Amino acid sequence: MATAPGTPISRRALLVGAGSFGAGALLVVSGCSYFGSNEPAAPTIDLAPTALDPINGLIATTRLHLLRLNAAIAADATDAPRLTPLRDDRQAHLTALEAEYARLHPTDPSATAVATGAPAAPTTGAVTVPDSPEGVVSAVRGDAATAQVQFTDAISAASRYRAALFGSIAASLASHRAVLA
Amino acid sequence: MTSPTPTPPAGASGTPSASGSTAPAGASGSPSPVTAAPTTPPPGPLTPDALAALQSALSAEQAAVWAYGLVAAYARDQAAMVAEARSGHLLRRDATSARIVASGATAPEPAAAYQVSVAVTDPGSALMLAQDIETDAAAAWRVVIGSTDDAELRGFALSGLSDAAVRLAMWKQVVGTSPATVPFPGQS
Numbered sequence: 001m002a003t004a005p006g007t008p009i010s011r012r013a014l015l016v017g018a019g020s021f022g023a024g025a026l027l028v029v030s031g032c033s034y035f036g037s038n039e040p041a042a043p044t045i046d047l048a049p050t051a052l053d054p055i056n057g058l059i060a061t062t063r064l065h066l067l068r069l070n071a072a073i074a075a076d077a078t079d080a081p082r083l084t085p086l087r088d089d090r091q092a093h094l095t096a097l098e099a100e101y102a103r104l105h106p107t108d109p110s111a112t113a114v115a116t117g118a119p120a121a122p123t124t125g126a127v128t129v130p131d132s133p134e135g136v137v138s139a140v141r142g143d144a145a146t147a148q149v150q151f152t153d154a155i156s157a158a159s160r161y162r163a164a165l166f167g168s169i170a171a172s173l174a175s176h177r178a179v180l181a
Numbered sequence: 182m183t184s185p186t187p188t189p190p191a192g193a194s195g196t197p198s199a200s201g202s203t204a205p206a207g208a209s210g211s212p213s214p215v216t217a218a219p220t221t222p223p224p225g226p227l228t229p230d231a232l233a234a235l236q237s238a239l240s241a242e243q244a245a246v247w248a249y250g251l252v253a254a255y256a257r258d259q260a261a262m263v264a265e266a267r268s269g270h271l272l273r274r275d276a277t278s279a280r281i282v283a284s285g286a287t288a289p290e291p292a293a294a295y296q297v298s299v300a301v302t303d304p305g306s307a308l309m310l311a312q313d314i315e316t317d318a319a320a321a322w323r324v325v326i327g328s329t330d331d332a333e334l335r336g337f338a339l340s341g342l343s344d345a346a347v348r349l350a351m352w353k354q355v356v357g358t359s360p361a362t363v364p365f366p367g368q369s
Contacts, residue, residue, distance in 0.1 A: 167323060169365070
């Protein structure tokens with residue numbers, strides 16, 4: 001119902017419009033339907049969602065890099081001996097990060113899986129790796145640099161315990177870059 | 182690794198000085214430096230926890246500078262690496278000392294000599310000592326990170342921890358130790 005600017009709106013039109021809007025708003029607010037019971041529906045919108053733990057991003061990055069390292073070791077037999085210790089380090093990082101998450105989120109199902117020793121997510125899977133050995137090593141070194149920056153950034157706002165953990169992991173990643181240089 | 186002898190000499194070196202004019206020593210010439218030069222952090226008060234940790238880190242750096250002199254006497258084939266490592270610890274020692282003094286506290290003086298855990302008699306034992314030096318430095322800087330809420334000081338400590346971790350890996354590579362890296366440098 002469009003009206004030209006300045007055109008007076010009739011009282012009837014106003015009531016019809018307001019009634020339509022009111023009915024719609026009532027449905028949205030109460031969650032009732034025309035054919036439902038009088039019981040109000042359970043609210044589905046969480047107005048104050050729990051803040052995500054920033055360690056989740058670090059865990060995700062570490063898990064992804066572990067996947068790539070596993071794929072790189074499988075694809076590049078020449079460099080496998082020097083990549084394997086780095087993979088072991090990254091696995092230790094992932095275990096420590098998941099344990100730290102589980103410590104603060106004991107009721108989280110994924111944290112419970114970590115506490116019982118079950119992997120929260122697979123660390124093997126199909127990922128593409130570069131064709132050449134140089135490309136493989138370069139990709140692993142790039143992942144280490146990316147993760148080092150991420151852990152370094154995470155230090156400033158973390159608790160003291162976490163800051164020491166993140167700093168130690170960042171330093172380990174710096175040494176990974178050095179041995180791959 | 183190293184412990185100071187009981188009587189530090191009067192007038193020993195180690196007083197604060199300007200630093201940061203050159204890049205810190207990497208563990209070798211090949212890998213790119215991981216951290217920037219250890220510049221003197223801006224002055225500011227330190228909490229008791231942070232001050233104690235920073236003073237311990239300074240003592241570790243002072244011991245590292247002294248101990249690398251011992252390493253240099255035997256590890257002739259790695260003279261360039263030793264010189265770079267010693268230079269890096271020297272710069273960080275001065276920057277750390279300046280940070281402590283700027284906070285209004287007193288920087289500990291270095292000892293005249295230090296007792297080392299490895300009897301250095303040949304190149305092999307000298308390189309063992311080099312690894313101990315970096316292990317101790319990494320541990321000291323990790324404690325600093327976990328002793329403060331100051332993001333700037335954490336960053337300063339992280340550069341010390343990272344440099345020590347890189348040098349430790351380089352020394353392990355030189356002697357053929359595998360694995361050359363550790364998952365949590367500075368953590369015992």
